[in-house]
Amino acid sequence: MTTGNQALKQWVDDVASHTRPERIHWCDGSAAENRALVSEMLADGTLHTLDQKRWPNCYLHRSATNDVARVEHLTFICTENENDAGPNNNWMAPDEAHRLVDGLFAGCMKGRTLYVVPYCMGPIDSAYSRCGVEITDSPYVVANMRIMTRMGSAALKRIERENSFVKGLHSTGELDPEKRYIMHFPQELSIKSIGSGYGGNALLGKKCHALRIASNQARQEGWLAEHMLIVGLQDPTGRTRYIAAAFPSACGKTNLAMLVPPKSLAEWKIWTVGDDIAWLHPGDDGRLYAINPESGFFGVVPGTGRDTNCNAFDMIHHDTIFTNVGVTADNEPWWEGRDESAPALDWQGRPFDASNGPAAHPNSRFTVSARQNADYSPLADDPRGVPISAIVFGGRRRELAPLVYQARDWKHGVLMGASVASETTAAAAGHVGVVRRDPMAMKPFCGYNFADYWAHWLQVGAKLKNPPHMFHVNWFRRDGDGRFLWPGFGDNLRVLRWILDRCEGTGEATHTAIGDLPTSDALNLSGLDVSQSDMDALLSVNPAAWRDELRSVGEYLDSYGDRLPPELRAEYARITAELS
Ligand code: OXD
Ligand code: MN
DSSP: OOOSOHHHHHHHHHHHHHHOOSEEEEOOOOHHHHHHHHHHHHHHTSSEEOOTTTSTTOEEEOOOTTOSSBOGGGEEEOOSSHHHHOTTSEEOOHHHHHHHHHHHHTTTTTTSEEEEEEEEESOTTOTTOEEEEEEESOHHHHHHHHHHSEESHHHHHHHHHHTOOEEEEEEOTTOOGGGOEEEEEGGGTEEEEESOOSHHHHOTIIIIIIIIIHHHHHHHHTOEEESEEEEEEEOTTSOEEEEEEEOOTTSSHHHHHTOOOOGGGTTOEEEEEESSOEEEEEOTTSOEEEEOOOSEEEEEOTTOOTTTOHHHHHHTTSSOEEESOEEETTSOEEOTTOOSSOEEEOTTSSBOOGGGOOSSOTTOEEEEEGGGSTTBOGGGGOTTOEEEEEEEEEOOOSSSSOSEEEOSSHHHHHHHHHTOEEEOOTTBSSOSSOEEEOGGGOTTTOOSOHHHHHHHHHHHHHHOSSOOEEEEEOSOOBOTTSOBSSOOGGGHHHHHHHHHHHHTTOSOEEEETTEEEEOTTTSOOTTOOOOHHHHHHHTOOOHHHHHHHHHHHHHHHHTTGGGSOHHHHHHHHHHHHHHO
């Protein structure tokens, strides 16, 4: 297989003469191709087979021990003008970045196969979808891209028809952190990533294309590329409404997207559209429509249990690639929260010893087709997307942020999103548990200056006759002993239900300066074991603590200088005045 598209052919030839692979393979995405790749990876130790009786077609990949997460400090936005990347990004001039990584790519595929991976982000027949081609020397990346994107012949046909695609060049290089860079060239619609095989650094359709490059395209074309799950909530009357929710990495997006209702709300049904990325377009009817550009889940494994999320637990029992989990004596995958059996080997393949840390790496992952989710929405493949009733922002905050509060309008919602702060997690290299600003959960993913991004959000909102209502949630409040105040998981539906009520103009609320909170009896708490004092803590606003918070938000916004949209500054002034 090759292509009649001259630009693509030329690019592949140029890359091959620079990287010097042993052979070139054009991926068609077929099951036979995947089988052959898996056999090769089993033979060379890239994959390990798991007990095929209980875990059919499940395999384990152990990464290099220094390559287990996204590397934000090595991720760059390369624009001519540094201010276009903004204080939220690492920046390098495009010429310098090309020179630096091209040096590392020279000859890096000697003895390896160069795979050409055509892919489509979004339903293959959707006008909202965008295509790309990833060149990689990693068969593990190919196998993951086949699950996470619409990869292969159909995507190539669309690329040939449109003659437009994002160019992503990837090599695992030497897996040396000193020679690891994830470079984005939004003006050229291209990506160069070297030195890592980890999902967010190496599956270029995901964070690099669908967020960092796409956020630039979205800005130019009038839509939004966001780090959001999309979920449909079907009420007992059979009506389904859709919510998009932005949470930082490893803060429960997959669990919320696949929520299992608690017994007292058993007549509700949940439909997953997406668990990580949403592309949101204003529709002709003045509503905002969402597609999920991905076709699989690259989810955090630890904590996935029969009790906490039986949907996800069942989904990953066949045709799943596990990365960096432990293994039981019976050769089954094992992770903290599996609550069955015990680990014999840890994620590095060493005999398990608790003094070495958890058996599964805290950022160990499953890669699985979205179709394996029993609650996968039939509309996930609809080229028009789904209409969004509410946008929800959230962070992981042990203190301060109430369980849920509502913005009064879109402008307030944009400020709410811009003010999100969250504790860092194992999804990125670096310290875990440090609170940082993570606006719209896009700190690691917005491919341009946040000030311009907020201005773009305001512009998109101004175009919507029926904009989604906006909310902030926090599932992660704790008491002084570190105990979670809210049970989370399926019980989060109690909060989502109030959110839907508010979208209809019902649902009781108390007004506060930071937004509207549910009254004490507005949430359905039947069958829930949460004390009144915990509920009071979850649904209250401490004005003194919030004044401090707003001071810190103000300093953060000021760091964007004159580029900060005046409307956002005015909204900030309004809330500060109401709180004082
Ligand atoms: C992810 C992340 O993998 O956000 O989705 O890191
Ligand atoms: Mn993510």
